[in-house]
Amino acid sequence: MSSSVRAVSRGSILLVALLVYSAAPAEEASPYRVDERDFGRTIRKVAVAPADAAQRVHMPDAVARLVEEEVIRLLDRKGYDVMPVSAYAAIQDRMTDAVGGLNDPSTGALDPDKAAAVRDHSFREMLRSHDMDGVVRIRVRHVGAPFAEDRAEWDGVKQEVEVRKEERGSPYRGKKMSGTIAASSVQVSVYDRNENLLYSAQGGVELVMRRAGPEFEELAPGQLFQDDKRLRNAVKLAVREL
Amino acid sequence: MRTLLSRLTLVCCLCTAPAFAAKVVPITELEAFPENESEQSLWQMAEEHEQRLEKEQRRWRNAEVEDYVRSVVLRMMGDRLDHVQVDVEIILVSEPTLSAWVYPYGDIAVHTGLLAGMENEAQLAAILGHEISHFVHRHSYRELVVDNQQSGLGKGLGLLLTAAVAAKTGAVDTGLMDSVGGLYTGLVTNGYSRKLEHVADAGGLELMAEAGYDRAEAVTAFEALKQNDVYGVVNVNTLWSSHPKLEDRIENLRSDVEQARRGKDYRPGKVPDSASYYRAIAPALLYNASLDLRDRFFDRARNALQKYLSVEPSAQAEFLVGETHRLAALEGPDFEPRLAAYRRAVELDSRYAPAYREIGMAERQRGGAPAAAAALQRYVELAPEAPDAGIIRAYLEDLR
Numbered sequence: 044m045s046s047s048v049r050a051v052s053r054g055s056i057l058l059v060a061l062l063v064y065s066a067a068p069a070e071e072a073s074p075y076r077v078d079e080r081d082f083g084r085t086i087r088k089v090a091v092a093p094a095d096a097a098q099r100v101h102m103p104d105a106v107a108r109l110v111e112e113e114v115i116r117l118l119d120r121k122g123y124d125v126m127p128v129s130a131y132a133a134i135q136d137r138m139t140d141a142v143g144g145l146n147d148p149s150t151g152a153l154d155p156d157k158a159a160a161v162r163d164h165s166f167r168e169m170l171r172s173h174d175m176d177g178v179v180r181i182r183v184r185h186v187g188a189p190f191a192e193d194r195a196e197w198d199g200v201k202q203e204v205e206v207r208k209e210e211r212g213s214p215y216r217g218k219k220m221s222g223t224i225a226a227s228s229v230q231v232s233v234y235d236r237n238e239n240l241l242y243s244a245q246g247g248v249e250l251v252m253r254r255a256g257p258e259f260e261e262l263a264p265g266q267l268f269q270d271d272k273r274l275r276n277a278v279k280l281a282v283r284e285l
Numbered sequence: 286m287r288t289l290l291s292r293l294t295l296v297c298c299l300c301t302a303p304a305f306a307a308k309v310v311p312i313t314e315l316e317a318f319p320e321n322e323s324e325q326s327l328w329q330m331a332e333e334h335e336q337r338l339e340k341e342q343r344r345w346r347n348a349e350v351e352d353y354v355r356s357v358v359l360r361m362m363g364d365r366l367d368h369v370q371v372d373v374e375i376i377l378v379s380e381p382t383l384s385a386w387v388y389p390y391g392d393i394a395v396h397t398g399l400l401a402g403m404e405n406e407a408q409l410a411a412i413l414g415h416e417i418s419h420f421v422h423r424h425s426y427r428e429l430v431v432d433n434q435q436s437g438l439g440k441g442l443g444l445l446l447t448a449a450v451a452a453k454t455g456a457v458d459t460g461l462m463d464s465v466g467g468l469y470t471g472l473v474t475n476g477y478s479r480k481l482e483h484v485a486d487a488g489g490l491e492l493m494a495e496a497g498y499d500r501a502e503a504v505t506a507f508e509a510l511k512q513n514d515v516y517g518v519v520n521v522n523t524l525w526s527s528h529p530k531l532e533d534r535i536e537n538l539r540s541d542v543e544q545a546r547r548g549k550d551y552r553p554g555k556v557p558d559s560a561s562y563y564r565a566i567a568p569a570l571l572y573n574a575s576l577d578l579r580d581r582f583f584d585r586a587r588n589a590l591q592k593y594l595s596v597e598p599s600a601q602a603e604f605l606v607g608e609t610h611r612l613a614a615l616e617g618p619d620f621e622p623r624l625a626a627y628r629r630a631v632e633l634d635s636r637y638a639p640a641y642r643e644i645g646m647a648e649r650q651r652g653g654a655p656a657a658a659a660a661l662q663r664y665v666e667l668a669p670e671a672p673d674a675g676i677i678r679a680y681l682e683d684l685r
Contacts, residue, residue, distance in 0.1 A: 141679040163673075164676045237612070237615050
């Protein structure tokens with residue numbers, strides 16, 4: 044996604060802004076895919092799968108641990124019986140070892156077929172060996188965040204768009220813009236024992252790009268996930284309806 | 286950017302269109318097609334949309350099924366378009382919902398879900414006839430140029446420009462939304478008024494009758510579009526108040542069919558048998574079942590697989606039937622329906638590895654260690670390089 048938004052013409056930004064303006068505001072959809080009362084009746088004991096990151100999201104292990112711990116802490120506080128991530132992680136690690144690792148030995152790239160096999164068998168093995176009502180999956184992913192006058196708002200959070208300082212004489216110097224910029228969000232999903240999706244919600248973490256005149260630049264990995272407060276808030280937003 | 290340019294061109298053409306906007310005649314009355322620059326611009330936008338399907342890998346290519354659908358279209362068109370040399374292409378779209386649309390130059394897109402949802406060729410012909418009718422009467426161009434000019438461009442520029450790219454029947458497909466504006470929903474729904482839909486419905490019935498199909502099958506075909514409710518998608522016809530509701534259209538079709546029956550020149554058409562239809566679209570039945578399985582619409586998947594198996598014994602189809610039972614209830618406790626399907630699969634093809642894996646997994650789950658070990662062993666022998674072969678070997682170690 045980011046390659047397509049890396050360089051966006053001013054015209055496109057303005058066009059997007061125009062269309063966003065002309066669209067009627069959408070009603071916020073419920074994160075529940077089933078009746079909320081049925082969810083409450085059937086889902087009490089949950090296993091939490093290790094947090095994963097979508098392609099192109101460089102999530103350090105420490106960030107994954109922080110997000111997992113926060114999900115467990117909040118679910119525990121909401122009265123769920125939560126199994127530690129270690130239970131799921133142990134099975135997942137065993138499966139990963141059995142397939143000889145998830146990366147192609149020659150290219151180092153992730154082998155999607157092996158990843159799918161590990162995911163599938165880990166889930167089946169969890170069902171076989173643990174008594175639980177469902178599984179909580181955590182994923183950090185990139186999303187499009189609409190921004191107006193250089194202020195972005197997505198998945199329950201707001202953030203000023205960082206703007207690279209323009210040189211004197213540049214037509215973009217001091218100009219505020221509107222459009223859509225890439226951001227990261229934490230997604231929390233709950234599945235039942237048959238892998239039916241029951242709940243899915245997101246909380247915004249941070250923008251992963253800055254604006255340079257009419258174009259966008261990706262932020263370096265070292266500039267991302269630096270604010271624990273933002274991460275904790277993203278988790279809080281993603282589980283608040285549970 | 287090309288899309289933007291073609292839209293701007295179309296805006297310019299629309300501004301200068303009044304001279305020819307007074308009447309849009311059917312293609313059958315034209316000598317050349319497209320008629321003018323503004324229609325040419327509409328075509329260009331439609332081509333860009335068609336190319337996007339390709340780019341987004343949403344096309345499902347199968348020459349056999351494409352040829353079959355095209356043969357039905359050509360049978361219905363007859364020779365009425367020979368003078369403008371329209372070369373119709375069939376675009377099969379990898380989508381389990383029931384939908385079809387026509388581009389302004391005659392290419393017809395059909396969801397694999399629509400093919401799977403019909404019961405015989407006459408029903409498919411009913412939907413295709415409707416799309417052909419939109420095409421022959423140049424409804425997209427008409428809606429864009431004539432009706433919208435008359436309404437003072439009241440529908441909004443974005444919708445106007447996208448409204449005429451394709452006429453659609455069935456489900457609104459949000460996956461096809463335009464990346465810059467998400468306006469495709471408007472495109473496929475807002476573009477056709479009640480009046481034009483009725484013309485297309487009636488025209489479709491006439492085409493069916495001329496091609497020798499029983500018109501009554503159109504009622505069943507449009508009834509089948511209600512299956513889209515399963516997917517939680519919005520039927521095209523229920524989204525906009527200016528558009529006739531699906532129920533109303535079915536009633537209209539029913540009444541048109543009855544009226545035709547009472548006519549003195551009425552000749553009953555044929556209802557081709559379902560088996561020939563399932564045979565002609567067999568690869569689409571199997572493919573669409575895998576889409577339904579992926580999206581967890583197990584009953585729909587099983588239904589398509591049963592249609593497939595009624596004409597073609599297949600280990601893969603039997604295996605997928607087993608998967609519809611397994612995925613609907615991962616742990617059982619009723620293992621028999623899935624095991625029966627997996628066993629039928631290996632009876633049909635003793636080298637069909639995935640069925641052995643699932644027999645083994647089910648037996649392991651219910652505690653049948655020797656049967657599990659035998660089946661899992663057979664799996665790793667047949668598929669030693671499978672992505673999960675290492676995991677299955679680990680299970681075998683545990684079982685010993």
